[in-house]
Amino acid sequence: xxxxxxxxxxxxxxxxxxxxxxxxxTESVLxxxxxxxxxxxxxxxxxxxxxxxxxxxxxxxxxxxxxxxRLAGIPIGIxxxxxxxxxATTCASKMLENYVPVFNATVIDxxxxxxCVISGKLNMDEFAMGSSTENSYFKTTKNPFxxxxxxxxxxGGSAAAVSCGEAVIALGSDTGGSIxxxxxxxxxxGLKPTYGSVSRYGLVAFASSLDQIGPIxxxxxxxxxxxxxxxxxxxMDATSADRSYASLYDNLSEDISGLKIxxxxxxxxxxxxxxxxxxxTSAVKELEKRGAKAVPISLPSTEYALSAYYIIxxxxxxxxxxxxxxxxxxxxxxxxxxxxxxxxxxxxxxxGREVKRRIMLGTFVLSSxxxxxxxxxxxxxxxRIAKEFEDAFKTVDVIVTPTSPSEAFKIGERISDPLAMYxxxxxxxxxxxxxxPALSIPCGYSSSGLPYGMQIIxxxxxxxxVLNLALAHENAFGGFRRxxx
Amino acid sequence: MNIDIKHIAKLSRLRIDxxxxxxxxxxxxxxxxxxxxxxxxxxELTVDPQNVMALRPDEEIGEKIxxxxxxxxxxxxxxxxxxxxxxxx
Numbered sequence: 001x002x003x004x005x006x007x008x009x010x011x012x013x014x015x016x017x018x019x020x021x022x023x024x025x026t027e028s029v030l031x032x033x034x035x036x037x038x039x040x041x042x043x044x045x046x047x048x049x050x051x052x053x054x055x056x057x058x059x060x061x062x063x064x065x066x067x068x069x070r071l072a073g074i075p076i077g078i079x080x081x082x083x084x085x086x087x088a089t090t091c092a093s094k095m096l097e098n099y100v101p102v103f104n105a106t107v108i109d110x111x112x113x114x115x116c117v118i119s120g121k122l123n124m125d126e127f128a129m130g131s132s133t134e135n136s137y138f139k140t141t142k143n144p145f146x147x148x149x150x151x152x153x154x155x156g157g158s159a160a161a162v163s164c165g166e167a168v169i170a171l172g173s174d175t176g177g178s179i180x181x182x183x184x185x186x187x188x189x190g191l192k193p194t195y196g197s198v199s200r201y202g203l204v205a206f207a208s209s210l211d212q213i214g215p216i217x218x219x220x221x222x223x224x225x226x227x228x229x230x231x232x233x234x235x236m237d238a239t240s241a242d243r244s245y246a247s248l249y250d251n252l253s254e255d256i257s258g259l260k261i262x263x264x265x266x267x268x269x270x271x272x273x274x275x276x277x278x279x280x281t282s283a284v285k286e287l288e289k290r291g292a293k294a295v296p297i298s299l300p301s302t303e304y305a306l307s308a309y310y311i312i313x314x315x316x317x318x319x320x321x322x323x324x325x326x327x328x329x330x331x332x333x334x335x336x337x338x339x340x341x342x343x344x345x346x347x348x349x350x351x352g353r354e355v356k357r358r359i360m361l362g363t364f365v366l367s368s369x370x371x372x373x374x375x376x377x378x379x380x381x382x383x384r385i386a387k388e389f390e391d392a393f394k395t396v397d398v399i400v401t402p403t404s405p406s407e408a409f410k411i412g413e414r415i416s417d418p419l420a421m422y423x424x425x426x427x428x429x430x431x432x433x434x435x436x437p438a439l440s441i442p443c444g445y446s447s448s449g450l451p452y453g454m455q456i457i458x459x460x461x462x463x464x465x466v467l468n469l470a471l472a473h474e475n476a477f478g479g480f481r482r483x484x485x
Numbered sequence: 486m487n488i489d490i491k492h493i494a495k496l497s498r499l500r501i502d503x504x505x506x507x508x509x510x511x512x513x514x515x516x517x518x519x520x521x522x523x524x525x526x527x528x529e530l531t532v533d534p535q536n537v538m539a540l541r542p543d544e545e546i547g548e549k550i551x552x553x554x555x556x557x558x559x560x561x562x563x564x565x566x567x568x569x570x571x572x573x574x
Contacts, residue, residue, distance in 0.1 A: 099558055102550045235542070307520035318497065325498070328567055332560035339572050344500040356499055357512055363497040364488060364513070380526040418512050419519060 003028035004165040005482070008222040009249075011168060012070045015062065022062070022073030025168075026055035026117050029075045033119075033166045036485050039147055041139045042161035044080050045088050046120035051075060054117040061115050070249070071229050072115030077167030079158050080121040081128055082213065083202035084108055087118070091204050092136035093126045095324050095331045095350035105202020106237070107171060107213055107230045114229050119167055123157030126352045127321065128178055128206045130154050131424040134415050135354045142411070143185060144483035145450050149408035152182030152424070158216050159186040164485055169217045169226050173203055175210045176309050177403075177428025180440035183216055184403035184453025187442045187481060189470065190216045191223050192428075194461045195435035196241035198227075199234030207316035208239070210309075210432040218480040220441070220471045224249040227463060243461070251464055254472040257291030259465070262396030266302040267427055272405040279444025279452045280402050286476045287469065295396050299388045302430060304381055306422060309429035311365050311378035317355075318362025324350065357418070386434040393459045398469055401427050403440040403453035427455060437463045441470050443477060451481075488513050 003011070003025045014020045030048060037043055058073040078084060081091045083101040085108075090096045104112070111118070125135035133141045133156025141156045143149040144164035151160040155172030159182035162170050172179040174192035183190025191214045198213045205211060215226035228247050234240045261284060268277040284294050326332035326346030333345035351359070365374035392399060405426055414420040431438040436457055443454035454473065458466035490509050494501045501509060552565060561568040 102554050102558075304523050307523050310516065311520055322498070326560060327569055329558035330560070336570050338570050340498075342570050343498045347498050348500045351499075356497075356501075357509060359497050359499065360490070360493045360509070361513060361516060364493050364517075367493070367496065374520060376530060377523050377526065378520075379530050380528050381523055383528070384526060419515055422516075422519075 002032070004032040004168065007219050008071065008074050008169050008217060008225055011074055012225070015073045022055040022058040022117060023052065025073065026051050026075050026119070029119055029166065029168065036164050037166055039142060039485060040144055040160050040164050040166065041141050042122055042157040042164070042166055043077070043120045044090060044092065044123050044138055044157065047087055047118065050087070051117050051119050058115040058117060067115035069114035069229060070225055071111070073117065075117040075119040075168055076111060076226070077119050077122045077158060077161045077170035078108070079124055079155050079170070079172045081124060081173060081204040082107060082171060083204070084118065084121065087121060089121065089204065090138070091127045092124045092138055093351065093355070094137045097137070097331065099329055101202070103202065106199035106234045108202065110230055122155070122161055122167070122170060125154035125156070126355050127204070127317070128154040128173055128175055129317070129354050129358055131177070131181055131421055132414065133157060133182070134411065135352055137352055140411060143408045143450075144485055145187060146408065146448065148410055149450065150185065150411055152185035152404070152408065154178040155216065156182045159183050159188055159190065162186070162188050162216050162218055163483055169215060169222050171213055171226070171230070172216050173211055173213050174432065175207050175313060176432050177425045179214045179216060180403050180428050180438060180453070180455060181424060183440040184451065185408040187451030187483065188216055188218055189220055189223050189439065189441050190214065191227055191439045191463065192431060192437065193227060193231065193463060194437040196239055197231045197245070197461060197463070199232070199237040199240050201234055201236035205320040207313040208320065209316060210313060212432070220467055220474050221249065221252065223439070224252055224467050241461070248464055248467055252471055253468050254475055256287060256469055256472045259292040259398065259469060260396040261287065261292050261294050261469070262297040262392050262399040263294050264297050264299045264302065264392070264399060264401060266299055267401035271423060271426055272402055275446065276402045276404070276406060276444075276452050280400065280454045283443040283454050283473055283477060284400055287473060290472055290476060292469070297392050297396060297399070299392060299430070301381060301385045301388055305385055305430045305433060306426055308378040308381040308385070309425070309433055310361070310422065311374050312382060312433070314358045314362035315366050315375050316362070318359045318366065321355070321359055326350070382433050385430055389430070389434045389436060397465055399457040401455045401457070403427055403455040407446045407450035407452055431457055436460060437466055439466050439470050441473060442481070443473070445481070486514060486517055488517065
């Protein structure tokens with residue numbers, strides 16, 4: 001078995017006991033990247049020298065006893081909308097093609113302090129808008145299980161890199177399912193943490209009230225390890241929750257006896273492929289054999305969630321992306337005739353089609369005469385959806401649903417039909433709307449070998465119960481299945 | 486619903502080619518048709534007292550980033566200043 005094939009928690013022990021060095025591990029990941037990235041195209045920017053230098057630094061620190069983190073010396077891939085000082089952060093957009101941040105996101109500072117090795121920046125849908133990574137200005141990442149299929153999105157590069165061994169673990173961001181849906185499609189584990197538990201400082205904003213950075217790994221333990229490292233209050237993020245956080249990894253337990261699992265009928269019917277619903281249902285049956293109890297519940301406003309999500313997300317995007325005007329950083333159109341001409345041409349040439357449509361949709365729903373009919377209604381629905389979850393959690397401990405309504409779809413299949421693309425998010429958007437934690441974990445495979453994902457939703461700040469149930473499922477179902485590349 | 490794409494694009498500081506107007510119009514109308522299904526809720530938007538944002542204290546930032554480093558990202562710089570097209574004759 002090659003080093004890149006091990007999980008982070010195993011590598012952590014190997015580094016700690018001096019069986020391997022961070023440099024050896026990083027070289028193994030580099031070799032794997034050279035071997036498969038030509039096919040998968042997960043990375044946008046792979047900093048070979050930087051990664052090796054960071055690995056050597058980590059080795060020195062570990063030898064001197066200077067770092068205590070379990071992730072010391074472990075290479076991590078970073079989604080390209082998370083600011084990395086001195087390393088280009090493009091958001092997969094022509095607009096930021098040459099943008100090099102002068103500061104680190106808080107999560108990057110935390111990982112650097114922990115002695116982690118940043119292996120490079122990973123592909124995504126432009127400004128995190130999309131569900132297939134086809135909206136990247138630079139390249140389309142492929143699904144490692146079938147190179148003719150999408151890896152999901154928007155964190156498609158992160159999920160694909162972890163799946164095929166080009167990264168041991170990775171960070172993604174999730175606004176409406178952008179960690180969980182690609183994790184589901186690439187057969188890995190992805191956690192969207194509770195809103196406010198991970199600092200958004202340095203995450204290029206799409207929809208600030210919904211965005212959340214989170215971990216992707218090949219097993220539950222790796223996801224817990226990475227979440228332990230990045231969670232915590234940050235005064236640089238006004239929405240960061242000021243509370244204490246216990247170690248999720250240390251408190252992992254597969255004892256789920258007496259745990260009540262809510263099964264909302266709305267997530268298993270219309271729009272969800274029967275094979276996916278069956279895979280999730282049989283996984284729940286296995287969990288019942290291990291002491292959990294399935295309880296039918298109802299979340300009646302689910303059918304409106306996608307509408308509310310797209311209104312809120314686009315409204316916030318139209319405001320957040322106003323900063324890209326060609327003045328201080330980013331792309332600027334050539335030979336402009338005045339300031340307004342510069343703004344309009346810069347933005348029209350710098351943004352891709354999906355981004356432009358979402359900015360216009362957001363502008364429309366916030367415009368005079370339409371605010372009450374769309375934005376206000378969506379915000380009121382958000383309140384109702386959150387209340388329905390709150391009520392459900394009075395009788396159940398977690399809620400289990402499919403993550404994506406189907407397995408990975410073909411590249412190009414949905415790109416010209418926005419509504420078909422948006423349907424990929426029907427099971428995931430409610431979680432962001434309500435600010436809850438949720439995780440996706442493999443629970444089955446299609447006849448052609450493509451992974452299905454199961455989503456476990458928890459109470460606010462109760463990532464522990466979510467991860468414990470995921471661990472019990474992982475042990476019952478079997479761990480990560482490596483794609484054949 | 487008829488969405489005036491040219492007007493919305495102007496408000497968004499975007500310029501849409503005539504050849505693309507019909508495509509955007511159809512996509513936007515499809516999306517608006519989807520969101521029209523949202524039910525009416527008789528309620529008002531209020532601030533949630535449980536989730537009031539604690540704003541950052543107004544304190545001086547200790548670590549300063551050098552001007553030259555910041556200006557490296559600017560599209561056009563002259564004498565340490567960001568240059569934009571002339572706005573006043």
